[in-house]
Amino acid sequence: MYQYWKKKSQEEINNTIFKALKANINYEEQVIIGLPASFLDEKVFNQDASFLKEAPFISTLAQNPNHIGCHTLGKSEPFFAGTQKIEQELIEICAVDILKGEAQQQDGYVASGGTEANIQAIWVYRNYFKNKFKASLNEICILCSADSHYSMNKAGNLLCIDVENVGVSKEGRSISTASIELAVNQAKKKGKKYFIVVCNMMTTMFGSVDDVDLYVDVLGASGCEFMIHVDGAYGGFYYPFSEKNNKLTFQNKNISSFTLDAHKMAQAPYGTGIFIIRKGLIQHTNTQEASYVEGEDFTLIGSRSGANAVAVWMILSKNGPFGWQEKIFILQKRASWMCEQLDSLNIEFYRHPFSNIITIKKEFVTDEIATKFGLVPDNHHKPNWFKIVIMEHVTIEKLMLLLEDLKAN
Numbered sequence: 511m512y513q514y515w516k517k518k519s520q521e522e523i524n525n526t527i528f529k530a531l532k533a534n535i536n537y538e539e540q541v542i543i544g545l546p547a548s549f550l551d552e553k554v555f556n557q558d559a560s561f562l563k564e565a566p567f568i569s570t571l572a573q574n575p576n577h578i579g580c581h582t583l584g585k586s587e588p589f590f591a592g593t594q595k596i597e598q599e600l601i602e603i604c605a606v607d608i609l610k611g612e613a614q615q616q617d618g619y620v621a622s623g624g625t626e627a628n629i630q631a632i633w634v635y636r637n638y639f640k641n642k643f644k645a646s647l648n649e650i651c652i653l654c655s656a657d658s659h660y661s662m663n664k665a666g667n668l669l670c671i672d673v674e675n676v677g678v679s680k681e682g683r684s685i686s687t688a689s690i691e692l693a694v695n696q697a698k699k700k701g702k703k704y705f706i707v708v709c710n711m712m713t714t715m716f717g718s719v720d721d722v723d724l725y726v727d728v729l730g731a732s733g734c735e736f737m738i739h740v741d742g743a744y745g746g747f748y749y750p751f752s753e754k755n756n757k758l759t760f761q762n763k764n765i766s767s768f769t770l771d772a773h774k775m776a777q778a779p780y781g782t783g784i785f786i787i788r789k790g791l792i793q794h795t796n797t798q799e800a801s802y803v804e805g806e807d808f809t810l811i812g813s814r815s816g817a818n819a820v821a822v823w824m825i826l827s828k829n830g831p832f833g834w835q836e837k838i839f840i841l842q843k844r845a846s847w848m849c850e851q852l853d854s855l856n857i858e859f860y861r862h863p864f865s866n867i868i869t870i871k872k873e874f875v876t877d878e879i880a881t882k883f884g885l886v887p888d889n890h891h892k893p894n895w896f897k898i899v900i901m902e903h904v905t906i907e908k909l910m911l912l913l914e915d916l917k918a919n
Contacts, residue, residue, distance in 0.1 A: 514599060515607040517830020526596070526827075527566035527820055533592025534575050545589065550574050567821050575816030578803055580792060582617040585805035590816055597819035603826055605786045608750050609768055611760030618786035620772075620819040622811055624743025625661040627769035627785035630795070630810045631739040632665040632706050634767070634787065637794035639704040643735065647671055651697045653729075654708040655685050655720055659741060662708055672700070683718035683860055690728040698732070705729055705736040709765070711758045712745025715888050715897060716860055717867030719749065722757055726764050739767045743783065745865070746770030751838040752864040766791060772822040777902070782818045837902070841866045844909075845900045851913050866900040879915050 518526070537548050549557060550572050562569045575590040581598050597620060605616035621627045632652060639645040652673045654662045666673040674697040677689040697705070707729070710720045722738065729736040740758050742749065747770060750756050758765065767787035772778035792808045800807040829837065845866045852859050852870070859870045875885060875896045887893030898904070898912070 512607045512831045513613060514602045515826060515831045517833060518827040520828070523824055523827050524564070524566050527570065527593075527824070530592035530596050530820075531569060531573055531575075533595075534573065535589040542589070547574065547576055567817060567824060570817040570820045571815075576813050577620070577816040577819060578807060578809075578813045579800075579805050580617060580619045580808040582619070583789075583792070583805075583808075587804045593816040593820060596823050597816065600819055600823045600826070601784070601786060603823075604746075604768075604770060604784055605760065607831065608746070608770075609760050609786065611786075611788075615789050616760065616786050617789055617792045617808075618784060619809055620814065620822065621783040621785050621809070622781050622814070623773065623783035624659065624741070624769050624771040625664065625783070626810055627743070627771075627783045628659065628661040628708065628739070628741055629665040629668065630785045631767045631769065631787065632662070632671075632708075633669060633810065634791055634794050635706040635737040635739070636669050636671060638737065638791065639706075639735065641794060643704065645704045648701055649703045651700075651702040651705050652708065653690075653693060653697070653705045653725070653736075654741075655710060655713075657683055657713040657716055657718060658708055658710055659714050659743065661741075671706075672697075672702070674702070678718070681860065683713070683716045683862075685720055685724060687724055687728060690724055694728055694732055694734070698734070703734055705734055707736055707738045709738055709740050709758065710745075711740050711742035711749050711768075712862070712865055712867070714744055715867075715886075715895065716869050717744070717862045717865030718860075719745070719753075719758070719862055719864070722762065722765065738765045739769070740765055741769050743769045743771040744774055744867075746784070747772065747775040747834075748838055748841075748866065749864060751835050752842055752866075760788070772825070775901075776822060776825050778822045778825055779818060781815065782822050784822070841900050841902070844904070844906065847906065848898070848900065848909050851909075852916075855913070855917055857916060860895070867897055868900070869895045869897040871895060874916065874919070876919055879912070879919065882915070883912050 575593045579586050581594040601618040605611040647670050650671045652666050656675045656678050674693045676685050676693045707725050709722045770784040772782035773780045795808050797807045857874045861868045872893050885896040888895045
């Protein structure tokens, strides 16, 4: 059932990572004098600490491998081949075992976060339209829902292309055929012919999921060229396990790329966003001027820590696919329990049925409650909603404390 994702013991994890580190360069034992790099500064970070022998992630941090470039295609810097192999396996776990792609048919890398991964996707498609259709910047448009992450606006600003927002229903937070048609027609009036669609797999604020078929139907009928990227920065490690009939996978031929963020639901260190794209597309962001880099560079970030890839691989390997399913199952049950309690108090909220985010209407939350429980608003200047995120540490005992205050409000 799972091709790459296997549950491993701590001993197996340690052995794999320390073997990988031995396959990387060793600045002390080898005569390496051409790289502007070394281990972490030993005057500050003790390389001889005995605990490092049982701490594979900290050991990787200390040895400081640079995973510059993209290691799923062509050549890469040979100095860090050991930990690059772990990143390659991580990309296959995500692309094949989570997102249902075919083996060895996706490229990808561990980015600094979901923002970078989304910008990377939009950069690829902007250049794809320019290279294949000779499109001008004024003819290219980012199309995404009004609830999409702000990284789409950041991408539009950086890449000099416009963003057209698709309206969402106020209560259901969903896009519709009519709202997409309205946005596409408005864009076409502005001269847009090429659309970079960003489809949400659980939005940051509401946990809502876009119906990708609506985008395909409307844009297919419009006669415009389009490419679809799925922003699963929040939902990538959650939604594929909570929704059995998930249409947001590589099995959907209309979808070309995904963003996932391991530093959210996977509880990895910050700096562990993941970008995955079908073969043959990331070449549109090849920076050939990076000629001193073996294999050149296709990524936005350039140099990046190999320790981040190791961290995510460790987390997935320790849990295994069935342990991960159980984790999401528990969070789903906890979220459903919380919704039942809110219903009993006649408190109005939104929750996508396969999400662990519950967003409560502002009129039911005082400023004191929001501050006390760290509830996040949709807008700090004029909030309309406050959200609860059911993470592993958000136990029923903690939720009860919130419910007591809401009831007393």
